[in-house]
Amino acid sequence: xxxxxxxxxxxxxxxxxxxxxxxxxxxxxxxxxxxxxxxxxxxxxxxxxxxxxxxxxxxxxxxxxxxxxxxxxxxxxxxxxxxxxxxxxxxxxxxxxxxxxxxxxxxxxxxxxxxxxxxxxxxxxxxxxxxxxxxxxxxxxxxxxxxxxxxxxxxxxxxxxxxxxxxxxxxxx
Amino acid sequence: xxxxxxxxxxxxxxxxxxxxxxxxxxxxxxxxxxxxxxxxxxxxxxxxxxxxxxxxxxxxxxxxxxxxxxxxxxxxxxxxxxxxxxxxxxxxxxxxxxxxxxxxxxxxxxxxxxxxxxxxxxxxxxxxxxxxxxxxxxxxxxxxxxxxxxxxxxxxxxxxxxxxxxxxxxxxxxxxxxxxxxxxxxxxxxxxxxxxxxxxxxxxxx
Numbered sequence: 001x002x003x004x005x006x007x008x009x010x011x012x013x014x015x016x017x018x019x020x021x022x023x024x025x026x027x028x029x030x031x032x033x034x035x036x037x038x039x040x041x042x043x044x045x046x047x048x049x050x051x052x053x054x055x056x057x058x059x060x061x062x063x064x065x066x067x068x069x070x071x072x073x074x075x076x077x078x079x080x081x082x083x084x085x086x087x088x089x090x091x092x093x094x095x096x097x098x099x100x101x102x103x104x105x106x107x108x109x110x111x112x113x114x115x116x117x118x119x120x121x122x123x124x125x126x127x128x129x130x131x132x133x134x135x136x137x138x139x140x141x142x143x144x145x146x147x148x149x150x151x152x153x154x155x156x157x158x159x160x161x162x163x164x165x166x167x168x169x170x171x172x173x
Numbered sequence: 174x175x176x177x178x179x180x181x182x183x184x185x186x187x188x189x190x191x192x193x194x195x196x197x198x199x200x201x202x203x204x205x206x207x208x209x210x211x212x213x214x215x216x217x218x219x220x221x222x223x224x225x226x227x228x229x230x231x232x233x234x235x236x237x238x239x240x241x242x243x244x245x246x247x248x249x250x251x252x253x254x255x256x257x258x259x260x261x262x263x264x265x266x267x268x269x270x271x272x273x274x275x276x277x278x279x280x281x282x283x284x285x286x287x288x289x290x291x292x293x294x295x296x297x298x299x300x301x302x303x304x305x306x307x308x309x310x311x312x313x314x315x316x317x318x319x320x321x322x323x324x325x326x327x328x329x330x331x332x333x334x335x336x337x338x339x340x341x342x343x344x345x346x347x348x349x350x351x352x353x354x355x356x357x358x359x360x361x362x363x364x365x366x367x368x369x370x371x372x373x374x375x376x377x378x379x
Contacts (some may be wrong), residue, residue, distance in 0.1 A: 016198075016201075016202060016205070017198070020198065025187065025188070034232070039365075041206055042201070042203075042205055042208060045201075045205045046205060046209065046212065049205070049209050049272050050212075051274060051275045054275070055275070064275065066276060067274070067275060067276065067278065068275060070276045071273070071274040071276070071277050071278060071281040072274060072369070074278070074282070076280070078361075078364070093339075094262045112186050113186045113189050114255050116183060116186045116187065124371065124373075125368060126368065126371045126372055129278065134180070135183055135184050135187040135188075136187075136196075137184065145277065146276055146277060146278065147277055147279060147281050147372075148276070148277025148279030148373065149277075149279060165183075165222060166179075
């Protein structure tokens with residue numbers, strides 16, 4: 001039992017080492033406030049730990065991590081909405097982005113990066129996910145696996161999401 | 174080609190965050206480990222408390238059953254019914270709710286929808302159950318009226334006060350409390366439906 005636990009802990013540490021930076025970036029897509037974002041990253045890590053014991057390799061480890069991160073992100077957006085405010089209104093509002101990184105995060109902040117982040121966060125959740133996965137460099141097949149839709153659907157939705165992102169960036173230029 | 178250059182520029186900006194320092198990484202892993210341990214303890218404690226409460230109530234019901242008091246049988250039956258109904262509802266609510274986050278986003282949102290739908294259903298059932306509970310208590314009281322009646326005549330004020338509290342609690346608990354909860358769950362259901370619609374083909378074809 002303890003050996004199994006030790007194996008899981010080793011695997012968990014490796015996953016955090018390999019995908020930690022990507023998880024932090026994904027959290028940017030769902031939370032603007034640095035301190036809350038750190039909390040969200042911890043929650044995602046915790047969810048990965050909970051699910052790890054039941055991971056049977058049905059999908060790649062990357063897909064497994066991204067699925068959990070996005071699903072936890074959606075729940076986070078829902079929980080953080082002001083009471084009685086519909087989700088779409090939060091998504092479409094132009095929330096001020098907190099550009100301050102966590103002191104230890106060592107993020108190279110540039111005006112362009114903040115603009116991109118702000119534009120991404122102004123998109124509806126479904127489009128936001130497409131853009132974040134695209135920026136992380138996932139193939140259509142991998143995106144389809146994370147989101148649970150067909151590759152054709154990915155292509156169409158990604159096209160639309162890119163257009164929306166371009167418009168949002170244009171508004172911020 | 175222009176599209177590709179644009180994508181490359183976005184990717185460069187997106188990934189411009191430097192790798193976290195080793196110190197930060199260690200601190201982060203330590204925090205996560207602490208949360209894991211806290212959660213393990215909470216899970217164990219929750220399970221132990223639930224089993225203790227379940228067994229404790231059953232022992233209490235058994236004890237009441239063997240009391241000479243005229244209320245003994247009623248108490249015992251009520252507690253047993255309540256304990257088993259509560260445990261049954263809890264298990265029913267938890268079914269198929271394990272690890273939904275490992276599913277694809279679409280499956281996760283579908284599960285979320287089903288979960289909220291189940292909560293709304295559960296609220297409706299709870300309302301019917303509490304009305305049934307009141308009817309059951311009234312029937313039990315009617316059956317035992319020859320004994321209860323004596324006590325009622327001996328302490329009329331106490332009984333009337335108890336009845337008034339019961340009658341007043343009903344609208345507060347059922348109609349306002351459950352009604353408010355139901356409205357908030359229906360709003361959540363509506364929002365989740367919108368996300369699902371967005372993911373569905375109709376958003377693609379439009």
